[in-house]
Amino acid sequence: MTITKTGVLLINLGTPARADKKAVRAFLKEFLSDARVVDLPVWVRQVLLHSVILPFRTGKTTNAYQSIWDQEKGSPLLFHSQDLLHGLRDELGEQYQVELGMRYGEPSIWSATEKLLKAQCSQVIIVPLFPQYSSAASGSAIASVMRGLLPKQHIPHLSIVSDFFHDPNYIKAQVSLIAPHIEAKQPDSILFSYHSLPWRQIEKGGSQCQISCQQNQPCAQISPENRLCYRAQCYETSRLIAQALGINAYHVVFQSRLGRIPWVGPDLTTAMTQLIQGGKRNLLIASPSFVADCLETLEEIGIRAKGLWQDLGGKDFTLVPCLNSEPLWIQGLANIVKANVRQKQVNPVEII
Template sequence: MSERAILLANLGSPDAPDTPAVRRYLNQFLMDPYVIQLPWILRRLIVSLLVLPTRPKSSAAAYQSIWWPAGSPLIVLSEQLRDAVQAEVAMPVHLAMRYGNPAIESTLLEIATNPAIKEVVYLPLYPHYADSTIATSIDEAERVIEEHDLDLKLIIPAPFYQEPDYIDALYQQSLPYLSQPYDHLIFSYHGLPESHITGSDPSGAHCLQRQDCCQQPHPAHATCYRHQVMATTQAFAKKAGLAQTDYTVAFQSRLGRQVWLGPNTEDILTQLAKEGARNVMVMCPAFVTDCLETLEEIAIRGKEVFVEAGGESLTLIPCLNVHPAWVSTLAKWLRQA
C-alpha cells in the first residue's frame, strides 16, 4: 500500500448559488487575514458593514448565471481533474477547497485515517505564488496537521508558472482558438492589491519600485505574483509566436478601494473596442479551472463591456480544466514530487 497520498487544493465555491450560501462563503473567504491583510477588528468591520449586507445577493445572481446542473463549475471541474489524475497515478488522489467544501481540514482527517499514509503531496492549484492563494492554503493544511497532531508530512511542489510542460499545456489548450481570426489577445490575471506585492518582497526595496522591476533578476521574484504572471505571459508568447503588439496583460476582480495591480481588464476591453478591435480573445492563466471569474466576469460581463464600447465578439479561451496535456503534466509532477 502506498505511503503517500495526493491532495489537490483549489480556492472553493459556495455550496449553492443562493444568498445565504454565498454569504457564508464570502464571510469565510474575506475574513482570511491573507486575503484582507488588516487587523481582525478592521477586517470584521469591513466584511460585516460594507460587504455582507449587499454583495451576497449580487454575487448569488452571478453564480446563478453560470451554475451547472451538477453544481459549481469550479467544483465539478476540479472533481473531474482529480478523477483524471487518479487514472494516471497509483497514489490515492484527494481534493479539497480552501473555502467551502470539501474543506482542507475534513479531507486531511480522512487521509489520516489510513495509517499507511505518512506523506501528502500537497498541490495548491495555482501557477503563481500569492499570499492569498498558495500561502493561505499551505498555512491551513499545516494548521490542521498541528492542531489534530496528524502523523502526516506535507510535500509541496514549487509554483509552476514557467514550467515548460505547463506552458505547453496552455498552448495546446489555446491553439484551436488562436488559430481563428482575432484582433487582440488579453491575458487577464486575477488582480491583487499592490500592498500584497510589496508586502511579499523580503527586501522591501524591489517590487514596484521601478517600472522594470519584474524584468530585473531579484530574490523577491520567488514570491512575487506580478513577476510570475509576466513570466508566464512571456513564455507563452514565445511558444505561440506572438509579437508584443498582439497581446496585453491585464488584471481583473478588484474589490475595495486599495490600489490594485493594473491595468484593469474592463478598461483594456473598452480601450481596444474604441481603437477599432472587433474580435478579441481572452485567456486567464492564473486559473487552472474555469470558475466565476472566467465564466461570468469575463465571458458575460467582460463581453458586455466590450460590445457596449463598440466591439463585436469576445471569446473566452477555457482554462486548462481536464485537457489531456494538463492532466498528464500534473500526473507526472505528482509522481516525481
C-alpha cells in the same frame, strides 16, 4: 501485500454549496474573514465585512453565481475540480491516493487531509491549484493544512508545490488549449488575464524588485530579484505561453478588483477600452491564473467583460476555457506530482 501510498492533496479556492443568498453569504463570510485575503486589522476587517460587504454584495454575488450554475452538476469550480481529481487518480495509479480539498466550503481541506492520514501515506504532496503564488490564495491554503496538522502526533513527510507558473508541463497544457482558438478566430488582440491583488500585498511579499518597480509597466523576466513577486510570475507565465505560441503582440491584465484601494494593474476593463480606442475589434482572452472555470472566468469575463466589449463597439469576443480536466493537463499535473516524490531511503538495518 500492503502498498504504502504517496498522498496527493489538491486544493482549490472553494465555492458556495448552493446558488442562493444563504449559501453565498456563508461562503463570503468564511472567505473574507481570512486574514490573508483581507489583510487588515481584525476589527477593521469585521466591520468592513458585516457593515459593507455582506449587506451589499451578497445579492449581487448570488445573482452572479446563479448565472453560471449548472442545474445538474452545480458549481463549475467544484465539478471541474472533481473531474480533475478523478482524472489524476487514473493517471497516477494505485501507488497514489489523491484527494481534493477546498480552502473555503466543501469538501474541506481537513476532510481531505484526514483521508490521507488514515491511509498512512508515507508522504503527502500538497498542490494548491494556483499557478502563481500569492499569500491570499496559495499561502492561505498551505497555512490551513499546517494548522490542521499541528495537533497530530504523527505528521508524514510533506512536499509543497508552492507554484508552477513556469513549469513546462503547465505551459505546454496552456499552449495546447489556447492555440486552436487563435487559429480559428484570428483575433487582433490577445489578453492574458490574472486575478488582481491589493498592491499592499505585493509590497508585503518581500520581493527585492519592489525598489525599482514600475507598477503599470511589464515586469522583467524572472530572476532571483523578482522570483517571489506575484505580478512578475504572471508576466513570466504570459511570456512563456506567448513564446511557445509564436506571438509577439499580447497584453497582460488583471481582474476582480474590489473597492478603491490601489490594486495590481493594468486593469482588464481599462485595457479593453484602450484597445477599442486603438481600433481593435476582435478580442481573445485567456485566464492562466485559473486552472478551473469559475465565477471569475465564466461570469466576470464570459458575461460582464463580453457585454462591455460589445457595448464599446467590439465584434468578436473569445474566452478560452480553463484547463479544467483536459487530458494534457492531467498528464502534466501528474508529472508535477511525480517530480516531488521523495526518493525511498534505504534503512541502514537492511544493509547489515
